[in-house]
Amino acid sequence: MATSIEIPRRLPLLLVADNVLLPGSSMRIPVRTMRNMNMVKSRLLRHSTLSSTIIGVVPKEPGNTKDELNSLHSVGTAAVVVQVTGTNWPQPSYTLLVTGLCRFKVESVLQETPYLVARVMQLDKLPGDEVDEEMKANAELTEIADNFRDQASKLVDMLDISIPVVAKLKKMLDSLPSQHLPDICASIIKASYAEKIQVLDAIDLAERFSATLPLLIRQIEALRLLQKAQTSHGNSMVRSQPIVLKKSIKHIREGEDDSLEDDDVDEIAELQSKIRTAAMSQEAHQAAMKELKRLKKMPQQMPEHAMISLSVDDVTSALANPAKLVMSSVLISSRGRTPGLASRRSLRPFLKFDVLHILNDDTTISCLRNYLELMIELPWSKSSQDTLDIAQARKDLDEDHYGLDKVKKRVIEYLAVRQLKNNLKGPILCFVGPPGVGKTSIGKSIARTLGRQFHRIALGGICDQSDIRGHRRTYIGSMPGRIIQGLRQVGVNNPVFLLDEIDKLGRSLQGDPSAALLEVLDPEQNHAFVDHYLNTPFDLSQVLFIATANTLSTIPPPLLDRTEMIHIPGYTHEEKIHIALRHLIPKQYKEHGLVIEQIQITEDALKLIVSKYTREAGVRSLERKIGAICRAVAVKVAENVLSHSNMKGQDMRVKASKWSQGQAQERGDRCRRNYRCNKHCHSPATTTVPDNH
Numbered sequence: 001m002a003t004s005i006e007i008p009r010r011l012p013l014l015l016v017a018d019n020v021l022l023p024g025s026s027m028r029i030p031v032r033t034m035r036n037m038n039m040v041k042s043r044l045l046r047h048s049t050l051s052s053t054i055i056g057v058v059p060k061e062p063g064n065t066k067d068e069l070n071s072l073h074s075v076g077t078a079a080v081v082v083q084v085t086g087t088n089w090p091q092p093s094y095t096l097l098v099t100g101l102c103r104f105k106v107e108s109v110l111q112e113t114p115y116l117v118a119r120v121m122q123l124d125k126l127p128g129d130e131v132d133e134e135m136k137a138n139a140e141l142t143e144i145a146d147n148f149r150d151q152a153s154k155l156v157d158m159l160d161i162s163i164p165v166v167a168k169l170k171k172m173l174d175s176l177p178s179q180h181l182p183d184i185c186a187s188i189i190k191a192s193y194a195e196k197i198q199v200l201d202a203i204d205l206a207e208r209f210s211a212t213l214p215l216l217i218r219q220i221e222a223l224r225l226l227q228k229a230q231t232s233h234g235n236s237m238v239r240s241q242p243i244v245l246k247k248s249i250k251h252i253r254e255g256e257d258d259s260l261e262d263d264d265v266d267e268i269a270e271l272q273s274k275i276r277t278a279a280m281s282q283e284a285h286q287a288a289m290k291e292l293k294r295l296k297k298m299p300q301q302m303p304e305h306a307m308i309s310l311s312v313d314d315v316t317s318a319l320a321n322p323a324k325l326v327m328s329s330v331l332i333s334s335r336g337r338t339p340g341l342a343s344r345r346s347l348r349p350f351l352k353f354d355v356l357h358i359l360n361d362d363t364t365i366s367c368l369r370n371y372l373e374l375m376i377e378l379p380w381s382k383s384s385q386d387t388l389d390i391a392q393a394r395k396d397l398d399e400d401h402y403g404l405d406k407v408k409k410r411v412i413e414y415l416a417v418r419q420l421k422n423n424l425k426g427p428i429l430c431f432v433g434p435p436g437v438g439k440t441s442i443g444k445s446i447a448r449t450l451g452r453q454f455h456r457i458a459l460g461g462i463c464d465q466s467d468i469r470g471h472r473r474t475y476i477g478s479m480p481g482r483i484i485q486g487l488r489q490v491g492v493n494n495p496v497f498l499l500d501e502i503d504k505l506g507r508s509l510q511g512d513p514s515a516a517l518l519e520v521l522d523p524e525q526n527h528a529f530v531d532h533y534l535n536t537p538f539d540l541s542q543v544l545f546i547a548t549a550n551t552l553s554t555i556p557p558p559l560l561d562r563t564e565m566i567h568i569p570g571y572t573h574e575e576k577i578h579i580a581l582r583h584l585i586p587k588q589y590k591e592h593g594l595v596i597e598q599i600q601i602t603e604d605a606l607k608l609i610v611s612k613y614t615r616e617a618g619v620r621s622l623e624r625k626i627g628a629i630c631r632a633v634a635v636k637v638a639e640n641v642l643s644h645s646n647m648k649g650q651d652m653r654v655k656a657s658k659w660s661q662g663q664a665q666e667r668g669d670r671c672r673r674n675y676r677c678n679k680h681c682h683s684p685a686t687t688t689v690p691d692n693h
């Protein structure tokens with residue numbers, strides 16, 4: 001007879017809200033509360049012995065976040081922490097993978113802070129103890145167990161055996177001692193929190209069988225209905241009939257929590273129908289369907305996501321022979337990296353469990369899902385209607401911008417040619433000029449006049465070609481490039497893309513982004529642009545690309561060759577004042593909720609700001625200064641509105657001018673104080689504060 005294996009009498013507790021870990025099953029538990037975090041840090045990350053990785057997982061009442069101690073359930077599950085994943089940077093965030101061993105009763109709480117430690121009493125026997133003998137002696141219990149096993153086999157037979165986890169589950173159920181069946185079944189079938197608590201509380205084996213059997217039968221019934229729905233619609237996929245399916249499950253789970261309604265039950269079917277309606281190219285459709293097929297094969301199709309990944313026998317035999325487990329189970333990267341492959345590798349020799357595979361599958365599932373969602377959301381054939389009318393375009397450009405006659409003329413010519421030729425082949429317009437001269441805003445006006453969506457892609461500082469072309473999906477955390485991301489965001493395939501600051505593209509070992517950009521801009525190639533993440537061609541030929549740069553000297557020559565430069569020189573003082581009066585001031589008033597009765601910035605004031613307070617080729621600082629005045633006046637207006645609601649606008653104008661004098665005085669003082677500058681800053685009227693002050 002095997003010796004009895006016991007768990008420690010003192011256990012650190014991990015409190016889990018809304019979920020119940022049952023012996024024999026594995027579960028991933030995110031560490032959220034301060035107490036749980038303290039426990040992980042001081043027990044799991046500091047020690048490396050087997051006993052340090054045995055913890056008590058105790059359910060706590062859902063919803064009660066304040067009084068953790070009172071919401072503590074009296075029965076918990078001793079568990080071995082198989083893996084800790086997460087990161088220490090920028091802040092600690094961990095997830096534990098735990099495997100339940102046996103039940104225990106919380107006798108008393110020995111320590112409340114920094115984490116809970118309780119004196120516990122083991123309730124179940126661990127495998128290795130001969131419970132089977134006990135069952136043999138009890139004929140009634142044997143009958144219940146046999147009936148239960150039949151039902152469990154029935155359930156597994158209804159699942160797709162080609163899924164590796166199902167095959168494993170089947171094998172495991174066949175060899176599992178009967179006393180473990182209820183716990184294992186309860187953890188893989190759908191059950192509410194209350195139902196699982198009931199199973200956890202059933203310490204007597206017969207009671208546990210009878211608490212779990214109805215859940216098992218209900219699950220079988222649900223699957224049967226599903227399959228019926230599936231055959232009646234001639235579809236070979238389980239989950240292909242979302243409505244029928246949801247209804248049937250709801251019907252079966254009478255009285256169950258709404259929160260438990262399984263959202264991902266019809267996920268695959270939903271994805272499939274979305275792929276069908278996404279109007280993808282044939283190639284893209286094939287790629288999406290291939291990935292969907294992979295997703296279908298993933299273990300998420302099991303009735304419950306908490307998979308049996310570790311058999312209790314494995315853990316207990318390891319417990320009986322601790323030397324074997326010196327301790328690989330707690331793995332964390334202290335340097336802040338996610339302990340991906342290294343931890344798995346070091347786990348392998350010690351634990352021959354499928355945890356590793358299941359973790360892999362998890363990552364794959366979310367990657368596949370993200371990929372399919374992107375494919376569905378991309379505007380494969382959705383475009384907006386062009387509304388180009390040259391007369392209107394001229395009017396729009398004049399309305400949005402003062403001066404810039406040459407630029408506007410060239411833009412109108414460009415648009416006219418596009419209209420006549422009805423295609424976008426030709427050089428890419430590139431506005432070159434100092435900051436704040438309106439390059440971006442002309443791009444926006446072009447989009448507005450064409451009735452197209454506008455999207456700005458900031459290229460400054462990009463030095464990795466995958467920023468443009470995306471990462472291959474083999475990378476963890478891979479993403480599509482900015483072009484594809486932009487298309488997803490605008491939701492149409494013919495937006496105006498403003499490639500901002502192409503002169504600031506960098507270059508690194510990760511490839512040359514300008515080479516990738518060339519492919520994007522080349523009309524001969526861009527109808528079949530392949531983003532590495534998407535891995536299928538996307539037609540960019542309808543996108544109108546416009547570029548901006550501050551200088552020509554750093555633009556890579558091949559890019560320079562593709563673009564037609566339109567220079568926008570800086571503005572004169574006169575022009576700045578006109579721009580301010582016509583565009584910037586009305587815009588700022590509007591942004592700050594001010595009206596002309598409350599604030600008026602005179603031409604003289606503008607002249608002063610332009611000549612003494614800004615030193616720039618464009619008008620960005622000027623706009624900021626006007627914004628600052630508006631903000632200060634807005635405060636005064638708000639204060640006065642509160643005290644005298646019928647305040648006259650005239651008063652405010654006086655206050656605004658006083659404020660600007662005060663500001664000038666203050667700036668002068670600050671300038672003298674900070675920069676020991678005595679040259680220009682004596683009187684507010686003549687204060688010159690260089691911008692870099």
Ligand SMILES: Nc1ncnc2c1ncn2[C@@H]1O[C@H](COP(=O)(O)OP(=O)(O)OP(=O)(O)O)[C@@H](O)[C@H]1O
Nearest residue numbers: 400401402434435436437438439440441579583619
């Ligand atoms: N000629 C103009 N008429 C009206 N507003 C203008 C004019 N030039 C610039 N502006 C305004 O100045 C502000 C800054 O312009 P914008 O952001 O387009 O500058 P930019 O040249 O793209 O600068 P950067 O190179 O820093 O990106 C915007 O609010 C814009 O509307």
